[in-house]
Amino acid sequence: NEKQYVGFATLPNQVHRKSVKKGFDFTLMVAGESGMGKSTLVNSLFLTDLYKDRKLLNAEERINQTVEIIKHTVDIEEKGVKLKLTIVDTPGFGDAVNNNECWKPITDYIDQQFEQYFRDESGLNRKNIQDNRVHCCLYFIPPFGHGLRPVDVEFMKALHEKVNIIPLIAKADCLTPNEIKKLKDRIREEIDKFGIKVYQFPECDSDEDEEFKQLDKELKECTPFAVIGSNTVVEARGQRVRGRLYPWGIVEVENQSHCDFVKLRNMLIRSHMHDLKDVTCDVHYENYRAQCIQEMTSKLAQDNRMESPIPILPLSTPDVDTEKLIKMKDEELKRMQEMLNKMQQQMHEKDQ
Amino acid sequence: MAATDVDVFSNEEKRNLSLGGHVGFDSLPDQLVSKSVTQGFCFNILCVGETGIGKSTLMNTLFNTMFENEEASHYQNGVYLRPRTYDLQESNVHLKLTIVDTVGFGDQINKEDSYKPIVDYIDTQFENYLQEELKIKRSLFNYHDTRIHICLYFIAPTGHSLKSLDLVTMKKLDSKVNIIPIIAKADTISKSELHKFKIKIMSELVSNGVQIYQFPTDDEAVSEINASMNAHLPFAVVGSVEEVKVGNKTVRARQYPWGVVQVENESHCDFVKLREMLIRVNMEDLREQTHARHYELYRRCKLEEMGFKDTDPDSQPFSLQETYEAKRKEFLGDLQRKEEEMRQMFVNKVKETEAELKEKERELHDKFEQLKRMHQEEKRKVEEKRRDLEEEMNAFNRKKVAAETLSLSQPLKKDKDKKKSVKTENQSGVSASSSKVMMAKANVEPLNCQSWWQAIQCCTCLVHSAAWKPEGLF
Numbered sequence: 001n002e003k004q005y006v007g008f009a010t011l012p013n014q015v016h017r018k019s020v021k022k023g024f025d026f027t028l029m030v031a032g033e034s035g036m037g038k039s040t041l042v043n044s045l046f047l048t049d050l051y052k053d054r055k056l057l058n059a060e061e062r063i064n065q066t067v068e069i070i071k072h073t074v075d076i077e078e079k080g081v082k083l084k085l086t087i088v089d090t091p092g093f094g095d096a097v098n099n100n101e102c103w104k105p106i107t108d109y110i111d112q113q114f115e116q117y118f119r120d121e122s123g124l125n126r127k128n129i130q131d132n133r134v135h136c137c138l139y140f141i142p143p144f145g146h147g148l149r150p151v152d153v154e155f156m157k158a159l160h161e162k163v164n165i166i167p168l169i170a171k172a173d174c175l176t177p178n179e180i181k182k183l184k185d186r187i188r189e190e191i192d193k194f195g196i197k198v199y200q201f202p203e204c205d206s207d208e209d210e211e212f213k214q215l216d217k218e219l220k221e222c223t224p225f226a227v228i229g230s231n232t233v234v235e236a237r238g239q240r241v242r243g244r245l246y247p248w249g250i251v252e253v254e255n256q257s258h259c260d261f262v263k264l265r266n267m268l269i270r271s272h273m274h275d276l277k278d279v280t281c282d283v284h285y286e287n288y289r290a291q292c293i294q295e296m297t298s299k300l301a302q303d304n305r306m307e308s309p310i311p312i313l314p315l316s317t318p319d320v321d322t323e324k325l326i327k328m329k330d331e332e333l334k335r336m337q338e339m340l341n342k343m344q345q346q347m348h349e350k351d352q
Numbered sequence: 353m354a355a356t357d358v359d360v361f362s363n364e365e366k367r368n369l370s371l372g373g374h375v376g377f378d379s380l381p382d383q384l385v386s387k388s389v390t391q392g393f394c395f396n397i398l399c400v401g402e403t404g405i406g407k408s409t410l411m412n413t414l415f416n417t418m419f420e421n422e423e424a425s426h427y428q429n430g431v432y433l434r435p436r437t438y439d440l441q442e443s444n445v446h447l448k449l450t451i452v453d454t455v456g457f458g459d460q461i462n463k464e465d466s467y468k469p470i471v472d473y474i475d476t477q478f479e480n481y482l483q484e485e486l487k488i489k490r491s492l493f494n495y496h497d498t499r500i501h502i503c504l505y506f507i508a509p510t511g512h513s514l515k516s517l518d519l520v521t522m523k524k525l526d527s528k529v530n531i532i533p534i535i536a537k538a539d540t541i542s543k544s545e546l547h548k549f550k551i552k553i554m555s556e557l558v559s560n561g562v563q564i565y566q567f568p569t570d571d572e573a574v575s576e577i578n579a580s581m582n583a584h585l586p587f588a589v590v591g592s593v594e595e596v597k598v599g600n601k602t603v604r605a606r607q608y609p610w611g612v613v614q615v616e617n618e619s620h621c622d623f624v625k626l627r628e629m630l631i632r633v634n635m636e637d638l639r640e641q642t643h644a645r646h647y648e649l650y651r652r653c654k655l656e657e658m659g660f661k662d663t664d665p666d667s668q669p670f671s672l673q674e675t676y677e678a679k680r681k682e683f684l685g686d687l688q689r690k691e692e693e694m695r696q697m698f699v700n701k702v703k704e705t706e707a708e709l710k711e712k713e714r715e716l717h718d719k720f721e722q723l724k725r726m727h728q729e730e731k732r733k734v735e736e737k738r739r740d741l742e743e744e745m746n747a748f749n750r751k752k753v754a755a756e757t758l759s760l761s762q763p764l765k766k767d768k769d770k771k772k773s774v775k776t777e778n779q780s781g782v783s784a785s786s787s788k789v790m791m792a793k794a795n796v797e798p799l800n801c802q803s804w805w806q807a808i809q810c811c812t813c814l815v816h817s818a819a820w821k822p823e824g825l826f
Contacts, residue, residue, distance in 0.1 A: 006416050007632035009442040011393050012385045014636035019381045021571050026377075047372040076371055079378040124652045127644075270376035274383035282493050290488050329702045336709050343720055350727060 023082035025131060026273060027113075029163065030087065031106060031155065032140025033094040036170040041138070041229035042087055044242055044253055045265055049231070050074065050087060067092040067105040088134060094151050103155045110134050110162045114288040133285060136199070136268065136276045137163045140170040141224065147186040148194070156196045162284055164199035164276050166268070167191070172226035172259050173244060173251045180226045187224055198223075201267070202275055219267060225260035228253055394448040394497050395635060396477075398433075398529065400470060400521065401506025402458035405536045410504075410591035411451050413604065413615060414627055415440065418593065419451065428456030431466050433473045435498075450498060463517050467524045474500050474528045478650040499647060501638045502565070502630065503529045506536040507586060511545050513552045522562045528646055530565035530638055532630070533557070538588030538621050539606060539613040546588055553586055567629055568637050581629050587622035590615055 030038040039051045050072050070089040075082065090106055113132045120129040137159060141152055148156075156165055167187065172180060191198060201220055230253050234243040242253040253261050268276075399407040408421040419438060435452040452473065457466060477499045484495050503525055507518060525531060533553065535541070541549060557564060564585065567578035592615050596605040604615040615623050630638075 004416055006414070006440075006442060007627060008393070008395070008440070008447050008635060009445045010632050011445055011447070011635055012389055014633070015388050016381045016385050017571065017573055018636055018640070019384050024377070024380045045375070047375050048370070076375070076377075078371060078375060081378040081380055083377050083380065124655055126648060265376065270379050271383065273377060273380060274387060278387065278493075282491075286490065293488050325699060326702070329699075329706065333702075333706065333709065336706075336713060340709075340713060340716060343716055347720055347723065350723070 020081055023084065025084040025086070026277065027086040027088060027132060027134050027136075028268075029090065029106075029110075029134045029137040030140070031090045031093055031103075031137055032170060033142065034091065036140035036142060037227075037229050038089070038138070038140055038170075040231050041140075041168075041170075041227060043231055044229040044261065045269065046076065046085065048074070048076070066096070067102050069105060069109045086132070093155075099151055102151070103158045106155075107158055107162060110159070111288070114162075114285055115292075117285065118289055118292060133280055134163050135273075135280045137165050139165055139167045141167055141187065143169050143171050143175050143183065143226075147183065148190045153190070153194050153196070156191075156198070157194065160197040161287060164279055164284070165196075166199050166264075167224040168264070169224055169226040171228065173228045175226065184222075184224060184226065199276070199279070201272065219263060222260055222263055225264045227261050227264055228259040229261070389444060389446075391494070392446040392448060394450070395639065396435075396450040396452065396498060396500050396502075398452045398454070398470070398474070398500045398503040399506065400454045400457060400503060400525075401536060402508060403456065405506045405508060406589075406591050407453060407504075407506055407536075409593065410506075410534075410536070410589060412593045413591040413623070414631070415449065424453075424455050426459045428459060430460065431456045431469045433469055448496070452500065458517060466517065467521045470521070471524055471528065474525070475650065478528075478647055479654070481647065482651055482654060499642050500529050501635075501642045503531045505531055505533045507533055507553065509535055509537050509540050509549075509588075511541055511549050513549075514556050519556065519560055519562070522557070522564075523560065526563040527649065530641055530646070531563075532565050532626075533586035534622075534626065535586050535588040537590065539590045539608075541588065550584075550586060550588070565638070565641070567634055574633055577633065578629075581625055584622060584625055587626045587629075589623045589626055590621040591623070 032038055043049050068091050071086055073086045075084050093102055117133055230242045230244050233240050234245050234250055236243055236250045236252055244251040252258050256262050401407050403424050403426050412418055432455050433452050434455050435450050437450045440447045440449055481499055484490055567582050569575040569579050590613055592604050592606045595602045596607050596612050598612055606613045614620050618624050
């Protein structure tokens with residue numbers, strides 16, 4: 001009804017327009033041992049080559065390797081939407097002989113970004129805050145074992161309350177479908193057992209259609225995704241696709257019956273990228289901030305921490321001694337009053 | 353909890369990479385929109401203008417809803433703000449609309465303080481948001497934002513210029529809120545008058561440095577329409593919820609004997625322009641400006657007031673929170689001291705009252721004692737008299753007996769009973785015989801009288817002299 005139309009239904013469009021103008025940013029961390037196919041997967045995900053000139057270390061160099069943090073930032077655009085993508089690499093993770101606390105540089109890095117943001121957010125001039133917080137961490141689990149290894153468990157437990165973790169089964173082209181299923185079940189079980197909180201897809205809206213809900217359910221039951229990546233384009237079934245050429249056949253990265261790459265890409269980029277950012281802001285960062293403040297205030301030796309803001313403060317509990325004093329005085333007053341009454345009464349009687 | 357510095361190698365040369373295919377992040381805006389729609393939107397409008405100028409009607413017309421409103425009175429003794437929140441929905445978009453009315457604006461004789469409640473209200477909403485932001489456990493994403501996104505300033509259609517109150521008020525508000533000035537009840541101004549009026553108003557605003565909201569022209573999608581609308585400010589509006597049949601349509605209009613003023617006719621008034629700008633094109637920008645500009649300014653001023661400085665980046669959040677904590681502690685200390693003072697005062701007052709009561713008690717006690725003594729005294733006296741009387745009686749009785757025994761042997765000439773009892777209830781059984789005894793006794797016994805009365809009774813010489821004769825006794 002044209003007459004009744006006010007027009008605020010255009011708000012979503014206004015939001016859309018402004019967000020396109022502003023552009024987006026996203027920080028993705030990849031972690032796992034060398035040779036798990038992390039870089040290849042990133043290239044496959046974003047259909048580009050981020051790692052043109054990198055140097056791979058040999059075994060000897062890796063004995064005492066410490067974990068490094070390497071950031072790659074690129075600006076990519078698609079259909080008018082600009083994205084500033086930052087990939088945080090963690091070469092050296094799990095590569096040394098002694099990998100005790102090899103995740104520490106990683107947790108430190110994440111904390112550092114939180115701290116920087118906290119600092120910026122608390123400043124007087126907040127016009128140009130850069131958000132470098134890590135929005136998602138893809139963790140690559142080797143397909144060669146029977147499930148999670150101690151280093152996997154420890155890593156994920158160290159990070160699950162700081163960043164959204166998405167565990168992946170790497171190089172899944174060495175596993176048959178059955179083996180994949182077994183491994184997935186095993187890993188899901190162990191994740192539960194060890195109390196690891198991986199990123200949960202938000203629940204489907206109840207007003208979505210059945211097909212969507214079904215897809216959503218399948219997606220959730222498919223985790224952890226078993227992925228394959230490729231830097232090369234091969235010819236398969238008459239088309240040029242990203243894939244891996246073997247004597248026994250061609251593994252197609254984007255073939256859903258070959259691996260879960262498409263599911264991962266759809267989830268990570270096409271449907272949940274913004275949610276990953278929201279969870280980082282609203283949950284992980286808030287936890288960090290709350291913790292930070294509490295540590296700070298405990299340093300200031302304040303024993304009763306009150307949540308109320310400065311102008312309005314709850315009164316402190318009254319002094320016990322003063323309370324007693326007041327009570328005593330009250331009682332004395334009462335007694336005197338009674339005595340007076342009695343005397344008055346007596347006099348009254350005597351008069352009669 | 354500073355994280356140890358990690359060596360970060362960053363490939364800072366932000367390369368613009370070309371993509372080999374469709375990655376899919378072009379859905380990001382849609383993801384954002386979908387989340388916003390689920391969350392719902394909120395928008396807060398402040399209407400400033402004299403009583404009766406058409407604020408409520410305009411709101412009803414703009415939003416096509418009859419918001420509950422009674423006519424305001426002209427006799428408020430101050431300006432006060434009345435916020436009302438409504439939940440509206442259009443297709444799948446939920447809007448939480450808050451309309452804040454300035455009741456009593458322009459009605460007082462002395463309007464010097466009229467702007468204050470408005471400024472206070474705006475500041476309070478900012479303050480609430482700031483407090484939420486500074487909490488430890490905060491939830492900004494589902495905080496009900498009450499900050500004013502737009503102030504519609506209603507200018508009376510005098511046709512001359514702004515009123516002094518308008519200028520003063522807008523100057524106080526322009527750094528705190530987005531202002532869109534509108535000429536209300538524009539159906540009393542003709543086209544040529546309107547043109548002159550608008551120019552005059554805008555020039556007055558400019559020459560007095562009043563910053564009104566400019567529709568943004570930086571986004572190519574809307575820059576053209578916004579630029580052209582900027583030239584039409586202030587919008588001359590007419591509001592109406594009544595429907596009038598014009599031709600074969602029913603439109604919202606005001607019916608006069610000389611014609612019908614149609615609200616949505618662009619050649620009659622700028623209502624459509626206002627609606628377009630306010631709701632359909634720039635609503636989101638208004639919200640953004642409020643948050644990014646006005647709120648930030650408020651926050652900066654407030655924090656600077658509290659003593660924060662933006663100097664050393666290293667000490668930033670810690671100094672903010674630390675100073676905040678220190679101030680809170682200080683405030684707490686102050687509060688406790690005041691409390692202590694009050695307690696002390698109370699205790700002193702109690703002591704005072706106690707002392708007073710004690711004094712009163714003492715007085716009463718004294719009085720009581722005194723009365724008691726008096727009572728005792730009286731009692732004693734009465735006792736005494738009684739004893740005396742009894743004694744007298746006894747004495748009399750003895751004399752009587754003596755006299756009787758005597759009279760049996762020797763009659764008396766005069767038998768006088770001089771005893772008159774006033775006080776005691778002795779009957780006049782003090783008969784003649786007892787007087788004789790008394791007299792007889794009197795001869796024998798020495799005078800042993802304590803009072804003249806008794807002396808008279810006992811003394812025979814007195815009897816003999818008989819200077820008087822008690823009547824009724826003989």
